[in-house]
Amino acid sequence: MPDDHDGDDLDRGLAFDLGAMVSRRTVLVTALGAGAAALLAACGDDDAAPTSTGSSPTAPSTSTTAPVDRGGGGPGRPPTGGSGGGPTTTNGASGPSAVPEETAGPFPGDGSNGVNALTETGVVRRDITSSFGSASGTADGVPMTLRLTIVDVATNTPLQGAAVYVWHCDAEGRYSLYSQGATEENYLRGVQIAAADGSVTFSSIYPACYSGRWPHIHYEVYPSESSITDADNKIATSQLALPDDANQAVYADSRYGGSTANYARLSLDADNVFGDGTTNEEPTVTGSVSEGYTLTITSPVSTS
Secondary structure, eight states: OOOOSSSSSTTHHHHHHHHHSSSSHHHHHHOOOOOHHHHHHEEEEEEEESSSSSOOOOOOOOOOOOOEEEEESSSSSOOOOOOOOOOOOOHHHHHHHHOOOOOOOSSSOOOOTOOGGGSSTTTTOOOBBBBOOOOBBOOOSSSEEEEEEEEEEETTTEEETOEEEEEOOTSSSOOTTTTTTTTTOOOOEEEEEEEEESSSEEEEOOOOOOOOOOOOEEHHHHEEETTTTTGGSSSSEEEEEEHOOOOHHHSSSSGGTTHHHHHHHHOGOOOTTTTTOTTOOOOEEEEEEETTEEEEEEEEEEOO
16 A cells, blocks of 8 residues: 555655755754755655555555655664654643644645545545445444544633544545545545644544555644644644554454554554654554554644
């Protein structure tokens, strides 16, 4: 399946990703100096792009340059995730820190790299397991409920009316709209509008682990439902890191062929998205394979 990151088709997106992302990773490379930056770039080129969970997701050729979301893979078992659902404070600050700004990867489906699912009728929905519109496929896997609470980082108050767009890969590691075998589908993508308490809830399946990336979920936050049709309107782009214990349990399920082997080669510390920290990126996870999992997290975002 696809890797939000690399592969022959995705290498062309490196310039885009490095130029477009103003993130904590850019600051880190700048601080380390040109020599370290060259070393990091060389290491990133080792990633391979799957077409199933046996490799990394590969995006089809488009006229738009694909962003590269490279994931590092390193030996050693990953630590157990789950830092809690509440916002995290840093350096003794009295309020929460904002969610880290992360790459949307080459498979956002928000119009920034080819197709724009956010202009389609039906994208605002709670259950994202099935495709909508003219597509009819349904993603199979371990049930998962995702609950995010969106708050203003400046005031720590709920962002009622904010639109939250969530997307992730299927049990085979494929991204709908982009990956071979799923280009005609748009499942595992959807938008919810934050309630008065800032909360949104999605019904989905647990994502697979594909080569080169720690298991994760993408999301973007927009000021309102009316603003989602243009990716330039988003006020936050981030990812959620899934916890080790749930990952190991889910990937023992036969529907996740290839995920166990891919996962055994990864560590959270070596991941090129989460390797520099996971503040406000590790949800609290409860449940089981038989009953399904519930992921809960509070996501503070900046509205300015």
